[in-house]
Amino acid sequence: MRCCATIKEVNILQIHVIQSGDSLYRLSQAYGIPIEVIAEANEIVPTNTLVIGQALVIPIVGQYYWVQPGDSLFLIAQRFGISVRTLVSVNQLSANSPLVTGTRLYIPPKPKRDAEIIAYIEPRGDTVSPALTQAAREAAPLLTYLAPSSFRINRDGTLQPPLLDDFGTIADENGVILMMVITNLENEQFSEEIGHLILNDEAIQNRLLDEIIRTAKQLHFRDIHFDLEHISPDDKEAYNQFLRKAVHLIHQEGMQMSTALAPKTSAAQTGPWYSAHDYKAHGEIADFVVIMTYEWGYSGGPPMAVSPIGPVRDVLEYAISEMPASKIMMGQNLYGYDWTLPYVPGGPYARAISPQRAIELARTNNAAIQYDATAQAPFFHYWTGGKEHVVWFEDARSIQAKFNLLKELGLRGVSYWKLGLSFPQNWLLIEDNFHVVKR
Numbered sequence: 001m002r003c004c005a006t007i008k009e010v011n012i013l014q015i016h017v018i019q020s021g022d023s024l025y026r027l028s029q030a031y032g033i034p035i036e037v038i039a040e041a042n043e044i045v046p047t048n049t050l051v052i053g054q055a056l057v058i059p060i061v062g063q064y065y066w067v068q069p070g071d072s073l074f075l076i077a078q079r080f081g082i083s084v085r086t087l088v089s090v091n092q093l094s095a096n097s098p099l100v101t102g103t104r105l106y107i108p109p110k111p112k113r114d115a116e117i118i119a120y121i122e123p124r125g126d127t128v129s130p131a132l133t134q135a136a137r138e139a140a141p142l143l144t145y146l147a148p149s150s151f152r153i154n155r156d157g158t159l160q161p162p163l164l165d166d167f168g169t170i171a172d173e174n175g176v177i178l179m180m181v182i183t184n185l186e187n188e189q190f191s192e193e194i195g196h197l198i199l200n201d202e203a204i205q206n207r208l209l210d211e212i213i214r215t216a217k218q219l220h221f222r223d224i225h226f227d228l229e230h231i232s233p234d235d236k237e238a239y240n241q242f243l244r245k246a247v248h249l250i251h252q253e254g255m256q257m258s259t260a261l262a263p264k265t266s267a268a269q270t271g272p273w274y275s276a277h278d279y280k281a282h283g284e285i286a287d288f289v290v291i292m293t294y295e296w297g298y299s300g301g302p303p304m305a306v307s308p309i310g311p312v313r314d315v316l317e318y319a320i321s322e323m324p325a326s327k328i329m330m331g332q333n334l335y336g337y338d339w340t341l342p343y344v345p346g347g348p349y350a351r352a353i354s355p356q357r358a359i360e361l362a363r364t365n366n367a368a369i370q371y372d373a374t375a376q377a378p379f380f381h382y383w384t385g386g387k388e389h390v391v392w393f394e395d396a397r398s399i400q401a402k403f404n405l406l407k408e409l410g411l412r413g414v415s416y417w418k419l420g421l422s423f424p425q426n427w428l429l430i431e432d433n434f435h436v437v438k439r
Contacts, residue, residue: 013041013432014063015396017371018054031058043356043424051362053369053378055395057425067103080107115406115434116144116413118179118290118329121167121420123148128165135419136167140174142430144413144437145223147179151215152186153194157207159215168220175438179258180221182212183228190230192272199231199238209246213253224250225290227260233275240281247285256287263293263315263331267322283323290415291319294333299349303339303390305377307332309401316409325410332402332414334421336393341381354421358393369395376401396425403433413437 016027024035024046031038039046041059050056065076073095077084088095091105119139123132136146148167152160159182171178184194198205212224224246231239243259250257259282262273267280282289293312297304312330319328336358337350353361358380362369365382372379379392406414414430430436 013396013428014058014060015400016056016058017397018050018052018056020052022050024050027056027058031060031064033058033060041424041428043422044359049363051359051367051369053371053380054359054362055369055378055397055425057396057428059428062109063107065105065107067099067101067105069101071099071101073099076105081110082108109432112433112435113407114437115430116288116329116437117142117430117434118145118147118413118415119143120147120149120181120416120418122150122418123163123165126163128163132420133166133170136170139419139427140170140176142427142436143174143176144439145177145179146171147181147225149418150181150183150185150227151212153182153184153198153208155194155197155204157198157204157211159208159211161215164219172220177223177256177439178219178221179223179225180212180216180219181225181227184230190228192230192232195228195231195239195276196235199235199242205242205245209249212246213249216255217253221255223256223258223287225258225260227290229260229262230272231276233270233272236276236278239276240278240285243282243285247287257285258288258290258329259286260290260292261319263291263311265314265318279319279322283319283327286327288327288329288412289319289323290329290331291315292331292417294331294417297337297350297392299337299352300346301350302343303337303341303350303392305372305375305379305392305398306336306394307398307402308372308375308377309398309405310374312402313405316405316411320409320411326412328409328411329413329415330402330406330411332399332416333394334416334418334423334426336391338389338391341388341390352421353391353393354423355393355395355426356422356424358391361391371397394423394426396429399426399429400433403429407433 024038028035035046042056073084077087090108121136148162148164150162184191186194198208247257261277264274293315294307296308296311297306335352338353339350340348362380367380367382369378369380377398378395381390
C-alpha cells in the first residue's frame, strides 16, 4: 500500500489522496476502518471507482504515519508538533531502537480551538426547496450563525425580505444565531445608487434603520449584517458614519452588528468594490467582519482557483494590520467552477458546481485530479462534446490549508458562501479542527 506519500497533517481526520491501485478495501485494511465507514464519511458509493488524485477523509481519531527513509523519532515528532516522549509512549517504541522504513506510527490528535462558523443561505425563486432546507438542517449543529440572503434595501428605505421558510426554527433548535443580511441589491446587481441614497439621505436612512430593528425583533434576528457593495468611493466616510449610527441603535437593542468587506491588500486599493470599504473603520465599529476571500476564479473570468491560498493570505495579513484578528471571519467558497476552453473574455460563463459534482465529473470522464501546490487547490481537465473543460474546486486538502491559515493568524472563524452545494468533507473537517462556538 503506497500510503506514505499521501499523508496530510490534520487534527483528527486523516486525508488520503488516491493513487493508482488504491481501493476502499485497501484503505480499509491500511487504516483499520470498515469500508462502509469510509464511504459514508465521504458520501461515496462503495462500488464506484475511485478517482486518481481524489482526496478522501479517513475517520480515525488521530492519524497514522508510515516511516520514510531518513526519518528519526525527533524529525517525526517535530513534523507533527508532539514530543518524542509522546511518540515513543503511544507507539510502545524504544527510544534507542532504529526505526524501520514502512512502520506505521500512530499520531495522537492535537487540541481543538474555538471558532465561530457562519453559513449564508440563498433561496431563489418563489419557494425554498426541500434540499436547501435540508442543507440548513444538516449544517446547523456546526454553525454559530445562519445568514439568509438577503433583505434588499428599496429606494425608499424599506426592505424586501428573503424567503425564510423554516430557517428560524432550525436556528432555534440548534442554538444558532440568525444573521439579518442587509444588501443594496437591485435587479440582481449591487446598486451604487441605492448605496448613495441610504448613506446620504437622512430621512431614508432613518426609515431603513427603524425597519431593520423592527424586523429583527419581530423575526428574532440577533446579528445585523451589512453587506453593502459597489459603493461609490466618494461615500466611504458616509458609509463609516452610517455604521457608527447603526451600531449605536443596534447595540441598544441587545443585538450585534457585523459587516462584509471586499478582499483588499492595502488601504490605498481603489475601485468600485474596494475604495469605500475602510478596514480600519469597520474593525473599530463592527463587532466582527466577514472578509470575502474568494472569487479570484469567477464565472466570467479566466480559469483559476476560486480561493488560492497565497492571495487569501495576503488579504488576511493586511486585515490583521488594521483590526484585531479576533474580529475577522475568513470567507470561504463551498463551490468550484467548470470552464469551457479556450477561455474567451465575454464568452461562455463558467458553471458553478459542488465539490461532490466535480468528483463525479472526473470519474465519468476518466480524468485524473491534479493538485496545484501553490494555489493549494485541486483541478482537472476533461473533454465533452468536442470541447475541453477545466474544473477548479475545493477538497479536503484545500480546506485544511485554509483552516491551518486561520489558526496561524488567530482569526475568529470561517464564513461560507453558500449552503446547498454538497461538500461533506468540509463539515467533518470543521468538527475535527474546531469547537464551534454557540452563543
